[in-house]
Amino acid sequence: MIFNKVAQIITKNAHCKIEDVKPESELMTLGIDSLKAITVLFELEEAFDVEIPNELIPSIVTVSDIVDKLEGVHH
């Protein structure tokens, strides 16, 4: 399931609890700053074998934004 994998990668980089990662959680609030964000994007691309284009990044604010984008690029 995409959400679970995304939550795992966010948890690893933000050092937060996995139960704190909810679809509506904002990445900045979870502790993902801009430097950690590029690492999260890299790990997502590796995990899902996709390319996340730069132009999608400004619209990523919450965890569900990532899940939606991944579902989009995946299909």
Add this chain to the structure above:
Amino acid sequence: MSHRVMITGLGVVSGFGLTTDEFWQGISHGRCAIRPLPPHDDLKIKVGATLPDYDEEKLFTSDELPYLDRFAQLSILAAEQAASDAKFTDDETLLNAAVIIGNAAGSKNTDEEVYEKIHKSKRPRVHPLAIIKGMHSSVASSVSRHLGIQGPVFSVSSACASGAHAIIQGSMMIQQGLVDVALVGGTDAPFPYVLLKAWEAMRVVSDDVCRPFSKDRKGMSLGEGAGVLVLESEEHAKQRGANIYAELAGYAMSADAGHITRPEVNSIAKTMKNALNNAGIRSEEVDYVNAHGTGTQSNDLAETQALHQVFGKHAKDIAVSSTKSMHGHVLGASSAIELIATVLAMNNGVIPPTINLTETDELCDLDYVANVPRHQKVEVAMSNSFAFGGLNAVLVLKTIDR
């Protein structure tokens, strides 16, 4: 007014281990940290002074490791030791200090990881912090971040004289009054496979051990590690009651503008003379020279001839040793590690030997402290670095009670 420069802290990471004490115990007993490398069918280089049982995951966090190349890790470990050894009691001192770290080989470990991913594994992307991890200056900026230092921070590169050039830069800043304290030294981690293949092609690395000044010498042995010293103005050190190891009394820098690998005798002799003049030391006052002593035919002969030229009749009275025979040639870290070896020789009254010196070379006819350490008082000492590209740096130390 020019401030005098004292050495008040030492930190070494070497093939002997992660501490200055392990380093000194090793070289002061004539032990060898050059050991077999993991077997590889395609490498003619079989030995090197690698760090024993090094585990980066035990020393750094998972957040830090993506931006810390091995050469920056070693720089941090040496700098932390040096700062701890200097026993600063207030935060302001470190906050305003300088950090100048030399490096020769660059971030070859990161380069190899990146090239492996793109060229060999054919992955479409590399880790996003590869740029940060691979910056040459990370050897200094990482120390600044780890120790909270906000003064002048940068790296220098001059091949195997990098550490000495960094030490001189820090010394000049203190002399000019720009800073009271400077953390200076060098670091290198030259064991990635591709870099070893490049060294192999140059045919300057010995296939067994490093035997400087021995007639049967076959070349250098590579080592990895870092050396960092705390330099401090005399006033600042005395005001806070610091332990002063020695005075960095003088130095000189030059370039051969000649052969790209073989030291030019006249040029390196001139550099040694200039360093003595800069220190206000007469040549007959020098007790010990920590030689560049790489173990190549050309370096050891040229250095011996230059020592004769500088010291004349006194040359044969001076103890000369190459500690590279024990800790290997740590490239950009060598001159810093060797200055620390020299400082410790002065403080312990023990001259570390040149090991593996088994066959007399009639052209290398000085006292090389062959094979066994020597208990001898050292009040004035010189440390030489003659790098590829013809870049030379010579440092002169004296005890503080002189």
